[in-house]
Amino acid sequence: MDVVLSPEEEAFRQEVRDFLKEKLPADIAEKTGNGFRISKDDHVRWQKILHEKGWIAPNWPVEHGGTGWTPMQKHIFDEECALAGAPMVIPFGVTMVAPVIMKFGNEAQKQRFLPRILSSDDWWCQGYSEPGSGSDLASLRTKAVLDGEHYVVTGQKTWTTLAQHADWMFTLVRTQDTGKPQEGITFLLIDMKSPGISVHPITTLDGSAEINSVFLEDVRVPVENRIGEEGKGWTYAKYLLGHERTSIAAVGRSKAQLRKLKSIARTELAGGRPIIKDPDYARRLAQIEIDLLSLESLVLRTLYAESEGRPVGAEPSFLKIKGTQIQQGLTELLMEAIGPYAAPYQPEAFRDDGWNEEPVGPDYGPALAPLYFNWRKASIYGGSNEIQKNILAKMVLGL
Amino acid sequence: MDVVLSPEEEAFRQEVRDFLKEKLPADIAEKTGNGFRISKDDHVRWQKILHEKGWIAPNWPVEHGGTGWTPMQKHIFDEECALAGAPMVIPFGVTMVAPVIMKFGNEAQKQRFLPRILSSDDWWCQGYSEPGSGSDLASLRTKAVLDGEHYVVTGQKTWTTLAQHADWMFTLVRTQDTGKPQEGITFLLIDMKSPGISVHPITTLDGSAEINSVFLEDVRVPVENRIGEEGKGWTYAKYLLGHERTSIAAVGRSKAQLRKLKSIARTELAGGRPIIKDPDYARRLAQIEIDLLSLESLVLRTLYAESEGRPVGAEPSFLKIKGTQIQQGLTELLMEAIGPYAAPYQPEAFRDDGWNEEPVGPDYGPALAPLYFNWRKASIYGGSNEIQKNILAKMVLGL
């Protein structure tokens, strides 16, 4: 058990810090710091910088363009990026569909898709959920019918995050109606410019429109865009769910939020005293620091176990639940920190196209209540926390 | 909506206070105040005093010896008794079996049992639960076979509180094995001196032995001790469960505990300061006061609705859950108040036969950790809080 960073690890941390200091565009870091939205251009600009450095895909094998880092290096990298205000790398390409293509795709698919994922020339989105399928993903009903060299796809996907920017969507479709629901599912890659696709934003309760409904009406998808075999899509999707599952804990992001929270709590006054000195607020802050440290400890242990080839099992379900509880707890404390200034709704103050006026209340204020409301999603998406507990009861406790 | 006591109610409160001041034996009040156990003799002594005053059975109809009080008067009476340190009236006779006898018993049973309940000449216990039946009460297996003018009863009852003192036990037995489990149950009154009965104490995790297993081996019970019809016991038991159900909230008792808690919290020091001044402790105390006030408000509303003839419905399930949460919360704060002095186990210091030595630590100390551990039962017995939620989901939400 060695829980202190080695000199090499310290040196790596410094290298990452230096890189971020030099290369992370200041305007992007400022937006992230204030909780404002990041535009597509900002994302792509930053991801291309990472790509140039060779750091865009730490989770990929070295032969495909990965970094060959140890778990601890990946962890340090994530943390430093978050603390520096680097936007999260959009996961749908690099983290989600790429491992599936590497594992189950054919050579042509690898040649065609992987380089453009690495270079952020293609923006991907995930077409899994459907209205009515919710946590019961296998009940999906979007139908794909083979017609010569094409699948003809009809149906509706929903909760499709950032689909408005997407060039491609990886998706699960139903190619067979009989047998177990899991058995008739096929994994297709769909060009978002295909005729018959329309994307409709869904406004969420915080007023934002990050998620979408994607309607597919007789969309023709070449058979060459199918991953692996017809009817095996569920297997590939499960592999994807099992991949890089510690990142769902978002330790780096929460550390950055915690730092921001402390800074705000030292500024905001209650009874003439900074709220960080309020005994109750300070205790809740301390508790969340303990939670975050516990989370990080289990993440690191899981990463090391994985790197030593020991099975990870259901650990990611624990990490997902605790990670999202911490994230939500932080948004609660953040919203609470600004008191009555949680009330004004000023979406223009954190639009991704910039806004140069002074907001009402403190600069960091406008994004905080929307963040709290938006982040209620964290315990719902990616397999709701209830579903995670069902999984754990079965897999770990055998109940 | 009138939430302030009327002058008549204030006068009644004073009358109860005066009575308690004059009649409640000081030695009993002192034991109660220190959380020590109350002996059988103490209980009977106090209950006979109440009987003499005509106040032993406020829940009974006046014609049988009740008081004719309004809901508010009953509430005031309970509260004043608890605050004065009067022991709780043992519920098995007056509150539990008596209403069943009044409603479903025959004239001979009424004549025979009710006066001795009122005068505390008979001590009753409740023979419902069995090993293995738990919350699924209807699965009970104690068998009663008719043999001429007697039922021959064989089986085991458990969690029988204070059975060691009991003269009589009211009990549910199985007289029929076929059909729905509820249908073959019969309600018998059993003389605890009958041959074939043995009572074995069960030590609970706090070290006390208030509860018992009662073994019945070919116990002959005269048919005249059957309540109502054979096979209808479930109906009678359900009536009993529906009777006086607001008392389960134990508002008076919790108010008395709260007062005691505040007094201890003003005495005990942490960092040289009374713990009642510790911001966290004080806030938790304030929260529990809010909870208790909410509980009392719903109890009173329920009592008034009942007295106006409106249906009470599932309200008692809410009261049971919240009431026991408050009781347990108080025991947590009490145990926490004495810090490291929670550790010494000094059962002799709160035995019901008295002990004249000084305890280690403060006088009020020895009973507090055992109280905390013992009171974990509150969310288990009387229909566990989980069962109450099942009931509420079904009855109130229709889920």
Added chain:
Amino acid sequence: MSFTFTDDQRQLADSIERYLADKYGFEQRNRIRKGEGGWSRQVWKDFAELGWLAFPIAEEHGGLGGSTVDLALMMEAFGKALVVEPFIATIVLGAEIVARADPERAAEILPQVAAGERLLAFAHSEPNSRYDLPRVSTMATESDEGWILDGHKAVVLHGDCADTLIVSARTGGRDDERDGITLFLVPGDAEGLTKRTYPTIDGMRGADLEFDGVRVGLDAVLGEMGKALDIVEGVVDRASVALAAEGVGAMQATVDLTTEYLKTRTQFGKPLGSFQVLQHRAVDMLSETRFAHALCYRTAGLMDSVGGVERARAASMIKAEIGRAGKMVGEEAVQLHGGMGMTDEMAVGHYFKRLRLIDVTFGNAGHHLSRIVDMA
């Protein structure tokens, strides 16, 4: 003690709920809050004609003299429908302050208020005061013809549309002293007053007000000089109970929506409501609502008969409780709705937002728990 509602009270609640069921469904409300000004002048007119604006106003000022329990019943109904009209600003706060501070002016102003012809707003909190009522730094300086106001009032509920602002300012004392706070009546369009108006996250309207040398006459003073704080505290305590009642209404609606959703939505081939975990969590929501309801009306019943610490303590208790319970119920409702709960098209999120903003209005749960502790 009786702890039950009178027939009149039941009828009042019924008539409001009937009106709102008819005119103020979720879609109607969406149109109203997205419309000009963010609320409906027509609805306000209806309220006036139905006597609901007059209801909580004392009889001697042309009102119907409703009790705090009556007010709570109204607010509960408004909470169930998420009413966005300026009832809190004008009636619960504005009219009550005028009535308590200055009976003479009340006789002039309140009949107009009751008739729906004058809107009020209460401009008290400031950027650095958070929930501390004595912390007022807006200055009132005496001049020849009256007073000059300078300062910044933060998040003034319906401060955008008020005809008359009731503004607290220092005529003496330091920033957080109890003495020296005076109330002024300021026209909503006064010169030197800059308004930054905005919708609030829960669909209401608010404004930050900058007073830059705003001149008012001597007759702008409302009530006694320098002695406003007691009145402010009393009105805010009562408003806390009203907000709690609104919260109780919102919680009830939230529980109903959630129960309905659990019954109709299926997952893994079964209604969501058949999953025991969701059942118990819905029961917990319902339980919070029941107890909050009981405590709310008990507190409302006390408000008109007690004062001082007893009143303050009771008000803080229900306000702390509604903050805590409203948060729990709102968060759980969204979670139990799953992804659908996150969407703007479902009503549940709107109740959730209102519940959370009720908490930050006049002190969140944490603030009121501290206040209770400090009073002990």
Added chain:
Amino acid sequence: MSFTFTDDQRQLADSIERYLADKYGFEQRNRIRKGEGGWSRQVWKDFAELGWLAFPIAEEHGGLGGSTVDLALMMEAFGKALVVEPFIATIVLGAEIVARADPERAAEILPQVAAGERLLAFAHSEPNSRYDLPRVSTMATESDEGWILDGHKAVVLHGDCADTLIVSARTGGRDDERDGITLFLVPGDAEGLTKRTYPTIDGMRGADLEFDGVRVGLDAVLGEMGKALDIVEGVVDRASVALAAEGVGAMQATVDLTTEYLKTRTQFGKPLGSFQVLQHRAVDMLSETRFAHALCYRTAGLMDSVGGVERARAASMIKAEIGRAGKMVGEEAVQLHGGMGMTDEMAVGHYFKRLRLIDVTFGNAGHHLSRIVDMA
């Protein structure tokens, strides 16, 4: 950084668990704790022979030089079996204090300790000190031949059986001053020492000690005069981690027992474990245990390489966490066992009691949260 155990560490844990599985089952433990003295001299002898008493002691004092992680692994195993022998008093506290305070005396005392021939206890807390380590009012007065001790030491773990007591007393400074606290070695049977001994609620043993003019020689002073507090804090921080590890072991055993119970016990014709509500609650217990385990060993790994505030903060974090999580797991385990969980015959209640008393040993969760806040 590696975050994994070495093979040696795994073997250490395995060998202790094997021994305890064989000699220290629940029934065996019941016999031991109800026997004379409340613990087993034979088990203690075994521990000595197996090298476990020597394991955490530094090599220069005749020990095996185990790290805090090693110590945590031992404590976790002890926690799983609810070991009642005086390991904490003698090894975790006593031996460590001697080693840190006075290397010279350590060379004399610790080999005897490692051999199982000398029992130690640490008499520090007092009736009014609660969890404040600097609050010492026991007085040490200098006399011709040595020192005279007067005072009351509260709830001294295994203070009943210690051959040698390590007693903190004031040789200077006021009640809560950091300076002026000195440690003394006092024979367990010293004249003028009155012991009130008792079992503790969790089946261990303790004593309150009254020092009434207890005379000790000049050589009774352990380490530097007046400078004991830094050493005491360091040892107590490390002991907090050890207690947390014991708690983690107890939590794991509790979760296992509960899961097993849910699988075997039926209700309404189904195993309890088929009820979703109980499943989720068991998962919550397991989750608390996992995270506490991870944090515990991370903290243990830090203990030997950091000091000062960093060490104190880390120790308080895990101690606060084990207090909170242990309470949750213990309470839920009893609830999920239903009536059976309330009985003395089931092991679950014994784990629950130990978990709750770990919390009140050297500062409960609330105390340590406050300590973290105060250090910020």
